[in-house]
Amino acid sequence: MTTTDQLSFPRQHAVTQRFTLGAPRAFAVSPDGVRVAFLRSSGGTDRVNRLWVLDLAARGGPSERIAADPAALLGGAPEHLSAQERARRERTREGSAGIVGYAVDAAAESAVFALSGRLFTASLTQPLVRELDAPGPVIDPRLSPDGSRIAYVTRGALRVAEADGSGDREIASPEKDEVAYGVAEFVAAEEMERTRGFWWSPESDRLLVARVDTAKVRRWWISDPAHPDQPPASVPYPAAGTPIADVTLFLMGLAGERTEVVWDRARFPYLARVHWSRSGAPLLLVQSRDQKHHRYLAVNTASGETRLVHEDEDPRWLELHDGVPAWAPDGRLVRIADEGGARVLVVGDRALTGGQLHVRSVLDIDVRDILVSASAGLEAEDPGTGEVHVYRVNELGVRRVSEGPGLHTAVRGGQATVLRTAGPGPEGPAVTVLREGRPPVEVVSYAQEPVLTARFRLVEAGERRIPAAVLLPTDYDASQGKLPVLLDPYGFPHAQRAVASHHAHLTSQWFADQGFAVIRPDGRGTPGRSPEWEKSIKDEMAAVILEDQVAALQALAEDFPLDLGRVAVRGWSGGGFLAALAVLRRPDVFHAAVVGAPVTDLRLYDSHYQERYLGDPNENPEVYARNSLITDEGLSLAAEPARPMMIIHGLADDNVVVAHSLRLSTALLEAGRPHEVLPLTGATHMTPQEEIAENLLLLQLDFLKRSLGLA
Known part of the structure; x- marks a missing residue:
């Protein structure tokens, strides 16, 4: 790693894209375990990713080489991204440049990728990269498992070419402007974490292709x-x-012949997961719109008919998980389920884990075992607060692969496992290749070392034992007395803040070093503890998450130097909603708020997310009214005195549109409540621009000091 001591933290935080630039990522391991492909830029401020190969069987020991360099391939010309590609990157929160994604064949001998809308292939076994002629802009190219063909999307059409670029032809063409083939619709990419829309057969002779028709979807204008x-x-x-x-699915031959895959789309309109391997027929997970009912379906590849393999129901909702459903090599269904108050791994009809683990995703499946990521379950002897580990699970038991506290994840191929660890130490995330009977191999990171060190404590607060991280100023001494408080939570599903990872707390430490005690509680609704903990927010999201933030704050004040007469809160997106909610409904506790890109009228947010927790607003309007910030009922719950807010929003945000903040500002103005509005021209939901990212921290600090009387 490299260090740049002369930079201030806000500047360094911005130019390194939160210390992610220069770090290796996006790993693919060959099934024989001798090659690892990955992406990495050349330094901690370089946004341009190159494709690398780590040869574990090289003479003289493991060695790295560049398989594809965007600077050479583009001849120094700038990248040009289509509107569709920019939207894809926004859905995945991708802020870097160069090669941001790639796909490999089954043997991981070749890779294919799009660069500036052009199509490229690269050998992973020898120095060879070439551009193929293709009508562009090219989106999401993928090699067939045998490496003989490439499929990709351009302008809503799915095309297939031979691996050398010959025979390029269109096999699915959009019938109208509102139709696209081979892509993921908005809610699939934004909420389901399904970012692709076509899948090769194991035999490389046909594809499953999604057709997305948005003709009936309302248009918004950004x-x-x-x-x-x-x-x-x-x-x-x-x-x-x-x-x-309207999402349909087709089996398509290489000449464009098609067979529609049939299921009850009226009852199960969401295509959430697709799995196609040599271990069984194509496997689908489809959801009811209220997400209380899942069906696992096997596809007859001759007729397109589907048969029911399994179904799940839950009176509140069912979660989606990475890596499942899938077939085990022996043909049994692999899934993650909520059973007996725990989240468990199920193979066939048998749960292979119990209350000791809270399973979060399936990372790999082979004949030996199943590799999963999991946090400690409610029955665990060691709760491992804020930790996520990698485990090998089979009929004989469970064995932990990762060591030491932190957030761990892995990618596996054959006997090689690429383990990424984001631990509590200041050295930052590390990537190690583990092979049985051989020394571990480090994949070098070029990410910068932060100019400050996060000194956080992970605790459990109050009767509910709410996980929380607490950070005090680096030079704090007890003689200084109590400190003004800044809550820095997210508080919503699918994100934790009280984690055993150093870099996750860097921004909070910077605020602490400006004279605050910063606390980051993970109340009910946040993941990683138990299904009941996550689902207790059903229909009462606002009340429950706010209650736990207040409870954590008051409990922590008994053990830490917190001045409860000066308490502020900051947050972004769901955290922005929570920040505004806090000062509107509990001004007796919270005295100022930084409200970033907030969801304020919950009827304006997307169906898949909002209906999961609050139901259909047409059937349950009162639920949305009391949980929203600016409905009549929501505003009637606001209390006095009025507290200052800084509302920040990117005008180009297509996820949480700026109408949320504008409506909040209008409601506050009509009520005579003090607030400031900071519009970010050209900024999206992730605000990747360096100048914006840097100055946002400084402007928030200025507002907080003014509002709490610290300036």
């Missing part, structure tokens, strides 16, 4: 007020309670 000469962009956005995309 404009750039700073450039009134430019027309607004039309975005099909399926807000809660409104029509969603």
